Amino acid sequence: MKSPPRKPATSRTPWGDHFDHVQRIVLCTPKQLGVQHLLLKFNGKGSPARRFLRKLSKDVTYTSRARDPDSDPQLSVGFTYRGLEALGLPCHVQLVLQKLAPSFHLGAPVQAATRLGDTGSSAPDRWDSDFQLEALHAVISLHYKDDACAAKLVERVRGLAGEFDVRVAEKPLRGENFTHGKTEERWVHFGYRDGLSKVGIRGWSDDPNRTGTLLPVSMHNPGEFLLGHPDDGGANPWALAAQPQAVRSFFCEASFGVLRQMEQDEPAFRGYLEEQAKRIVKGSGGAIKEASAIELVRAKLCGRFRDGQRIHPETQEPVGEPEGDFNYESDAKGEGCPFGAHVRRMNPRGGEIAHQRRHRPLLRRGAPYGRTWEEDKSADAERGLLGLFFCSSIENQFEHLLGEWADRVPMGNLDEGRAKDPLASHHEDPDANFVLPGDAMKRVGVTEFKGLKPFVRTRGTAYLLYPTSDGLEQLATEDHGHLWVDEVDREAFE
Template sequence: MAAQSAAGDLDRNDIQGMAMRPYRFPFAHYHLLNVSDQARARRWFSGVAGRCTSVAGLDASPSPQAFNVALSWQGLSAIGLPEASLLSFPQEFQQGMAARADRLGDVGDNAPTRWDAPFNERVHALVVVSAMTSADRDTASTALLSDLRDNGLTAVGAIDAKLLAGQDGRPVPIEHFGYRDGITQPAIEGSGEPVLPGAGIPEAGGWRALKAGEFVLGRPDETGAVPDLPSPTSLSGNGTFVVLRKLHQHVWAFRDFLRRSATNEADVALLAAKLMGRWQSGAPLALTADQDDAALAADPKRNNEFTYLDDLRGMNCPLGAHVRRLNPRSGLTGPNGTSVHRHRLLRQGLPYGSRLPADAAADDGAERGAIMLLVNADIARQFEFVQKVWINDGDFAGLGNDKDPMIGGNDGSGSFTIPRAGAPRRRLPNLPAFVSTRGGEYFFLPGIAALRSLADTAS
């Protein structure tokens, strides 16, 4: 193991912003690139390092936009990273997401053969342009695409993403199913952000941030150790891994399932909340099980302050609810409960596509969903564990073969169980898929100095 390093010496000027901070920009373009000329592409990546938004840069002055760059293993190979360095990266990163499809539950309708271009082929690089306005985003994207010319890179795809409009037309943090998104994010030691209740790890009546090494390579993780880095350490230090998932949401199927399963409109809202683990406003069932509470949802010091310790049977929030599966907190007993904090993910991303009208009588066939960027220092232990165990395997919580009701690989044969005090449990059978995978890849997000050094790196 490498020598330990304290959080206080984090170089926030060198760490790309999205490695430690949840972005709150309402607009983004996700540009997907391939390398066509090794030497020129290396020089381009080195040259744009100075444009990359760092953690410190997010605080330096209010910025209307952010710019971040990451490369897949195939991309690192395409720019000529030496073989010894390439082989020092984790096996799951080397293989890429498509090769790990069976482990991730990306089978059937989710299989890579069904993925959208360019994810049905190899993608070498991801450039994320985030902005406060669509005009700023579009201007920055146009400049980026112009800059690629004669620089050894080819744009193979771009995804237009943005917050959905609320009733007043302003962007709001909701997803296509209509629920407030982005409430639960891990607090990271040294990020510069406050530790809000529920964001970190419960400790001595309060909450502490997770160790930076859970998200940034070369830093102590929750065990106190610093895992070995890919070589050279000058390339991998202050970097992290970003998992990109393009998820198509079957909004009409979700609404139709609720209507067919519920007894009345109030029951529709209740069933949806039980599936999600939160009401539409974002108020958690763990704190308000019987009705929505918009005031609670709007209070960041209250809307996430719970552990599930007082609800181990799932009477308030079912054990299989979506948000509970993604972060079981202190609600798991035995060995499964001792390492919950080792599987946390920092979520970035935005919706894509237009909203399905509330009065739609059928699916309109439009493409809509979410682009998820999941930041973690260990893809296998964090993202792949969550995807394989918490999302697609119910055994970890005594749920048998039940999958996550919202994003699990459901095919119409599974069910969802709602415990009820003083009454038989309620079971919703024949769960269809509400979300389908339509693409994805694993990317390495280098530190800014490492990105700058790529001009001098070649096999």
């Protein structure tokens, strides 16, 4: 098919149709609770891989279906750099990626140790084999409500894979968002409520009534997530003015995704809560009961109570309703939410940090996997998080959050601690202290936690590009690369 690629849209109006060709997973949080990630390798490179993609692309879900949140199942597809090579991405387009997206070009296994803090048991050479550099070309993600519908689509994908010499990992990565009772609130392992933090995108939202209520620190330009738009600082490195129009079209409004499997050690985490809670009970002379102390320790490590309520700086009790958007103006000294707590590290919300104050927003589409602690307390139970994140710069957003904000010590000029992110980092130093500012903690004689353990282990990470429908068409087109150079450029080259 040789139809000319779509030209980048110029007008940007809320809920217009200019994003109708963006894969839905990028801009819309899936309503479905179940997810499966299928890891693929194109053994038949070139034409067989492109023909596989052409047939598969008919099932991909775009934002034009965002007004139908019950569409089931939802299919998304992202490619590693080596996957794009296998599909025959022209060399001049590969050079654009090498220059503007070096981490994507090199691949997560190459970057992880130095850029993500993945060392020791989380080192890339200990990742699951399907995440190894030359083993992974693409990831197909299915979000679904109905198991039978999902199974039918998986069967179709495996059938196409067999037809076009594509290897599909034998065991898909399965996750499921779990809820408590009859509520629709989503929870994750370690006992925390999920999905509270909100990100607003100027000119787009999966809830048009929501954007006006967000604080400025939570509203971002589309260029933070979609290529070819200005980011919050006004920069647009993906404008690609000197490139052929077909190349600009391929990248316009595509997004980089990161799939990251994190194993979570619930027994170690629960044991640590109890250990620190006993110190609080003892320091309070029994005034604080063990159950309450456990909840306080859990809240301090995360930065909020398990249901999402914030920590009152003076009373240390839950305050207000769980909020998706707030800042730290009322807790500038970290007496409620410590500076080193997980949520304050991952989203400083305009607060003071130790380096550039540029925001590093991510669109989060993750889901837990494995049985909950209440269902299975055995030490060998497999459980964790299948994180899926979207951004326009893996280096400046995802890698900065993990490699700098999660691992940096101290976190900000006011932080006196030496511990890394308590929930997401790999702790090597048992004497690194997690500081608990405030008079309330001084009164119980517990002003810091030590002995943090690595409660998580990285099982694998993939850096992916999620093209638009136009980009997928370009990748799947059998025309020996002519589509990638327009007529004007051909004359210039001649």
